[in-house]
Amino acid sequence: MNQEIIINLPIEAVEVPNLRELVGWGGRHSDYPILFDRCNFWAGLRDEENKLIAFGYVAGMGLQHGYMEDIIVHPEFQKKGIGEAVVRKLLQEAERVGIEIVTLTYDSKHTFFYTRSGFTPCSGGLWRRKD
Numbered sequence: 001m002n003q004e005i006i007i008n009l010p011i012e013a014v015e016v017p018n019l020r021e022l023v024g025w026g027g028r029h030s031d032y033p034i035l036f037d038r039c040n041f042w043a044g045l046r047d048e049e050n051k052l053i054a055f056g057y058v059a060g061m062g063l064q065h066g067y068m069e070d071i072i073v074h075p076e077f078q079k080k081g082i083g084e085a086v087v088r089k090l091l092q093e094a095e096r097v098g099i100e101i102v103t104l105t106y107d108s109k110h111t112f113f114y115t116r117s118g119f120t121p122c123s124g125g126l127w128r129r130k131d
Contacts, residue, residue: 005054005082005089009044011036015052019072040066040097043089045082053077056086058094058102066094068104087117 016035017027035057036042042057053074060066068090073083094102103124106114111121 003045003047005043005045005085007041007043007089007093009042009046011042011044011052011055016055016070016072019052019055019074020070022074023072025072040099041090041093043086043093045086047074047077054082054086056090058090058099060099062097062099064099065101065103066099068102071104083113084117087114091118 013033014029016032017029021027039057039059040062042055044052045054047053051074054072054077056068056071058066058068068087071083071086073086091102104114104119105124105126115121
């Protein structure tokens with residue numbers, strides 16, 4: 001695959017929720033297209049048939065700190081370096097726009113992936129609304 005990962009790739013509102021569902025996550029259909037208006041930037045990759053196969057974004061105030069989320073690669077294209085390329089593209093864009101710190105949360109089974117992608121594991125906290 002020799003297509004380029006594009007910052008702010010035009011994406012239809014249903015494409016990211018569909019990709020999320022393909023990897024076993026909730027679709028969060030109500031988040032799209034609102035997310036595209038509220039995040040700082042996103043990255044996407046399409047296959048030769050123009051199907052969205054990878055996605056990720058950085059959100060925040062656009063100042064010193066950003067938060068990376070939803071690094072998703074279609075199951076048929078995983079383990080080919082695409083996820084790392086998406087992370088690398090997002091970090092390049094963060095650097096270009098002056099974001100100095102990018103954080104993220106991830107399942108511990110992905111520690112090696114994110115360490116290899118340039119992140120330093122650290123402690124943190126998580127608050128979640130109680131329903």
